[in-house]
Amino acid sequence: MNKLCRWAVAAVFAAVVFGAPAASSEDKSVTVINSAITGFIIPAHKQFSTAAQKLASNINDLCAAPSDAQLQSVYAGFDGIVSAWASVSIIRIGPILEHNRLEKLLFWPDRRGIGLRQVQAILAKQDTLAISTGGLAEKSVAVLGLAALEFVLYGEGSELLSQKTDEYRCRFAKAISVNINDLAYQLLTEWQAPDGFANTWQNPGPDNALFHDEKEALSALVSVFANGMEYYHTVEIGGFLGLTPEKDRPRQALFRRSDNTLRFLRKTLSDFQLLYQKSALRTLLPASSDWIDEAIGFGFKHGNASLASLSGSAAQILENPQKRAKLAYVGTVVRGLNENFGIDLTAALDLTANFSSLDGD
Amino acid sequence: MAGRLVARREFLKNAGLTFAAMLSPARAQTLLQSDAVYASAYKDDSGAYGAALLAEDGTVVARVSLPARGHDVAHHPETGRAVAFARRPGTIAVAFDMAMQRRPQEITAQSGRHFYGHGVFSKDGRLLYASENDFENAAGVIGVYDVDAGFRRLGEFPSGGIGPHDMLLLNDGRTLAIANGGIETHPDFGRAKLNIATMAPCLCFVDRLHGTLVETQALPPALHKLSIRHLAGDGVGSLYFACQFEGAPIRQPPLFGQARPGETMRLFETDNGHLSKLKNYIGSIAANPQAGTLSVTSPRGNCLLVLDGKSGLVLSERRLANVCGVTSHGDAYFASTGNGVLFDTRRGIVESDKLRLDNHLRRIAA
Structure with missing residues (x-):
């Protein structure tokens, strides 16, 4: 067999095993990733950093001059960071997966209440290490993030925050908020660094340790949606919405203490849609697969509309049969989106569908 | 070959008339001529799940x-x-009989x-023995x-430990090795994984007769995010283990x-070129004591490696979309993919019935 013939056989073999993608799709893959990064990911991290800075400043002011009005400013700041976190939390790739940053920013789900117990122990003991410069960062990840801060700001005993200057609880809240601000800054810096993760993702190739080719880079983006949709319906909704009302767990709802459950769910789903739009992922779909874009559009539209029509706390939603049914509908719609991204879009773009979207076995 | 044919006939004899009767003549012939029979979980085109018996030529002989x-x-x-066990967190396993003489029976956790x-x-x-979660x-x-x-x-x-997954019965017939x-x-x-920051995988040896822990082995603390998931016996008293890394993807242990x-x-060192193709994720591992090799697959990296059984050095690499199941076959390996492709490392792609085969492939006869 001559060399050319061998090459042809190899090419046919490769086409059989891996399928033969349209060349134009590969060319456009990096453009889509660039659009996702510049159009959504960097702005989201900037907003998160800004929100973290503002909240830390608000808490600092509260500790120095406590008042009901100042506490309300802190609460507004917490609402703001919940929204900003929703945007960042959907990007489960890159810097957030390093140094336990994801867990440090939000230790959740925590069904055994590990974080709560540790936070209560720190408050009871008035642990000086927890409020010393850099001391908190040495503590368990369970007391560092937004869930811990939410309990300090809204949990039992939080009324002290507006009553006593430089009270321990407030100083603890300040230490957590400063740590969150540091983490938010690290995330932004690493996304933006010239040799940072964005650069790695935008430049796939044989020498790139993470993305050997455009397909792998694109798969990572599609996985953000597929994994994110699965996490959203199984954990962020499914964590407190049971299969039947008897199995509901309102106390497991994320950000229930600050009454931000619905705010978080709305922002998360609408940001997935925004990321989809900004990335222009649909432009990679062949014409015969237009239906996938339509199905994704349908899912986002109806999921977002249902969430917009809801109101109240997690417990109030679960207690009201109509509202509960609407939330269940959102879960169903998002499960469909999970299949649209994880199966349909993955196949249409000729990407590898993982055996498991959330993780393997 | 003669030995294999005898084994095949023995299998059919054990399988009994019911099994033979349910096969079309062509499939029965296929089975008779096959060097081996394999089992794997699958998903078919209609979205239905099951476990299949496959002949070496890729024919599905029973479901x-x-x-x-x-x-x-x-x-x-x-x-x-x-x-056939449900994937976690499933609560159903289905017992069946290769001879298909009993109705499949559901086992509920x-x-x-x-x-x-x-x-x-x-x-x-x-x-x-089944690995289970007391959640x-x-x-x-x-x-x-x-x-x-x-x-x-x-x-x-x-x-x-937490999260037992694969397990092996050692040659003494008494000790279970549990990943x-x-x-x-x-x-x-x-x-969802609830304890990534503090996870602590281990390999445990347990006396199955008394249920007592004989020994716990762990990797160095710096590798506490290296989840030990799958095992393969080397046939002479030790075992190989395969991991999935839950830490930052940029690290490639x-x-x-x-x-x-x-x-x-002992962890085998692998050159960065091959290691990076595994995407920090091994889906299956198989040993081939006859050949002195082992094989690992990465469905995320679309990659199958054959390695030296003593040193762990890479002997060969195959690129195969969505490959995961792997089992020894003669002095080589037989692998399955989520796309329905079967692959023989000696002969290449085996035309098959295109069931989407799930994570593991077991050789059950020959």
């Missing part, structure tokens, strides 16, 4: 329906019993437990089932190694 996605199939060669997808029979085939207590357990009493659950013992992946999950939160009771676990 058993599963109510949900399966993972691995445990089998006992002498009794012909097999059990005890309340407060779910299966992890793997199990093993005792040497005499009378007991079945309220975040503790791994091994459920013990009486095969002849309709798979009645006799009890359980601790697996020695405790270290990851806490709870069905309330689907498959070794992913497989060798262990033996009473000795320190």
Whole structure:
């Protein structure tokens, strides 16, 4: 067999095993990733950093001059960071997966209440290490993030925050908020660094340790949606919405203490849609697969509309049969989106569908 | 070959008339001529799940329906019993009989437990051990089932860690090697991992007769996010283990190694070029004592490696989309993919019935 013939056989073999993608799709893959990064990911991290800075400043002011009005400013700041976190939390790739940053920013789900117990122990003991410069960062990840801060700001005993200057609880809240601000800054810096993760993702190739080719880079983006949709319906909704009302767990709802459950769910789903739009992922779909874009559009539209029509706390939603049914509908719609991204879009773009979207076995 | 043919005939004899009758003449002939029979969980084009018996030429010779996605199939060669386990956090396993002379039987996990997808029979085939999650207590357990009493659950013992996954019965017939992946999950939160920051995987050796922990082996603390998931025996008293890394993707630690009771676990060093193709994730591992090799697959990296059994050095690499299941076959390997492709490392792609084959492939005869 001559060399050319061998090459042809190899090419046919490769086409059989891996399928033969349209060349134009590969060319456009990096453009889509660039659009996702510049159009959504960097702005989201900037907003998160800004929100973290503002909240830390608000808490600092509260500790120095406590008042009901100042506490309300802190609460507004917490609402703001919940929204900003929703945007960042959907990007489960890159810097957030390093140094336990994801867990440090939000230790959740925590069904055994590990974080709560540790936070209560720190408050009871008035642990000086927890409020010393850099001391908190040495503590368990369970007391560092937004869930811990939410309990300090809204949990039992939080009324002290507006009553006593430089009270321990407030100083603890300040230490957590400063740590969150540091983490938010690290995330932004690493996304933006010239040799940072964005650069790695935008430049796939044989020498790139993470993305050997455009397909792998694109798969990572599609996985953000597929994994994110699965996490959203199984954990962020499914964590407190049971299969039947008897199995509901309102106390497991994320950000229930600050009454931000619905705010978080709305922002998360609408940001997935925004990321989809900004990335222009649909432009990679062949014409015969237009239906996938339509199905994704349908899912986002109806999921977002249902969430917009809801109101109240997690417990109030679960207690009201109509509202509960609407939330269940959102879960169903998002499960469909999970299949649209994880199966349909993955196949249409000729990407590898993982055996498991959330993780393997 | 003559020996294999005898084994094939023996299989058909054991399988009995019912099994033979359910096969079309062409498929029965295929089976008779096949060097080996394999079992794997699958998903078909209609979205239905099941476990399939496959001939070496890729023909599906029998199917058993599963109510949900399966993972691995445990089998006992002498009794012909097999059990397909639900993928975690599933609560159903389906026992069937290679001879298809009994109706498949559902085994339901005890309340407060779910299966992890793997199990093993005792040497005499009378007991079945299944890796399970005591999820309220975040503790791994091994459920013990009486095969002849309709798979009645006799009890359980601790697996020695969190998140037990694959397990092996060592040559002594008494010691179970259990890969405790270290990851806490709870069905309330689907498959979400709840303890990544503090996870602590381990390999445990447990006396199955008394349910006592004989030995726990662990990797260095710096590798506490290296989840030990799958095992393969080397046939001479030690085993190979394969891992999935839960830390930052930019870090690429070794992913497989060798262990033996009473000795320190050893990770095989792999060159960065091959390691990066595995994407920090090995889906299956198989050993081939006859050839002195092992094989690992990465469905995320679309990659199958064959390695030297002593040094772990890479002997060959195959690129194969969505490859995961792998089992020894002669002096080589047979692999399956989620796209329905079967691959023989000696002969290349085997035309098959295009079932989407799930994570593991078990050789059940020949």
